[in-house]
Amino acid sequence: ATMFTQLLTTAATALLLLGGHTQAANIYTAFLAAGNSTTGISWGTLVVGVHSGNYNFLGLVYCDDHMTNDTADFLCRAAGFEDGHELWGRNGVNFSEHRISIETYVDVYGRFALDDLRCPPGARQLEDCQHRTVGPSDYKYAEGVVLKCKPKDDLDSTSVLLFQGNGTRSSNGTVVLYGRRRMGLLGAQGVDDTTAEVLCREAGFRYLVSYNATKYV
Numbered sequence: 001a002t003m004f005t006q007l008l009t010t011a012a013t014a015l016l017l018l019g020g021h022t023q024a025a026n027i028y029t030a031f032l033a034a035g036n037s038t039t040g041i042s043w044g045t046l047v048v049g050v051h052s053g054n055y056n057f058l059g060l061v062y063c064d065d066h067m068t069n070d071t072a073d074f075l076c077r078a079a080g081f082e083d084g085h086e087l088w089g090r091n092g093v094n095f096s097e098h099r100i101s102i103e104t105y106v107d108v109y110g111r112f113a114l115d116d117l118r119c120p121p122g123a124r125q126l127e128d129c130q131h132r133t134v135g136p137s138d139y140k141y142a143e144g145v146v147l148k149c150k151p152k153d154d155l156d157s158t159s160v161l162l163f164q165g166n167g168t169r170s171s172n173g174t175v176v177l178y179g180r181r182r183m184g185l186l187g188a189q190g191v192d193d194t195t196a197e198v199l200c201r202e203a204g205f206r207y208l209v210s211y212n213a214t215k216y217v
Helices: 001-017 069-080 102-109 191-200
Strands: 026-033 043-052 055-062 085-090 114-115 144-148 159-163 172-178 183-185
Touching: 026 069, 043 069, 055 102, 055 144, 069 085, 069 144, 159 191
Parallel strands: 055 114
Antiparallel strands: 026 043, 043 055, 043 144, 085 144, 159 172, 172 183
16 A cells, blocks of 8 residues: 555646656847957857746857857857858857956856757757757856857958049048948948947058048049
């Protein structure tokens, strides 16, 4: 009788465990960070925000020897780059100029890990992938994944050049944008001092002397 009671108790416990519902984790934000910058870049250390249960966690994705191109593609898509990745690596090994500063990591993002992530081809959400339990981690800065994602437009790979009317390059001329697949002129409407200064720096010059944003030059 005692053994039968124990079997019933074990069976009931098993049913309770099987019937319990675990809320799926999901990514609520993802972006790339390099140095102290987290804005408008397609190459850097990946920072993710994951909602799991009643908690939100913000930190890095940690890669190991089993990191795959399919997983890198998923992470780039999560960061807003639909065309996936070009390259991936680790903070401690690759791309020193394209990784988050260790100071920013320690101060802001060093308390959470999403690790052992495995995603199949075409994964669109975190529940399509396998990973360890989401939460605090003792993983190290050097193990954070660095991604170079394919830009969602041509801006990240666009060169800014200045040309005179005779077609020669100059430090004083019309702005011409050279992208990966096309080239063209920059519309004058809306250009202000700040925009002109950015264009000068992108063209390789230290500072702006003057600009003309009128319709006709």
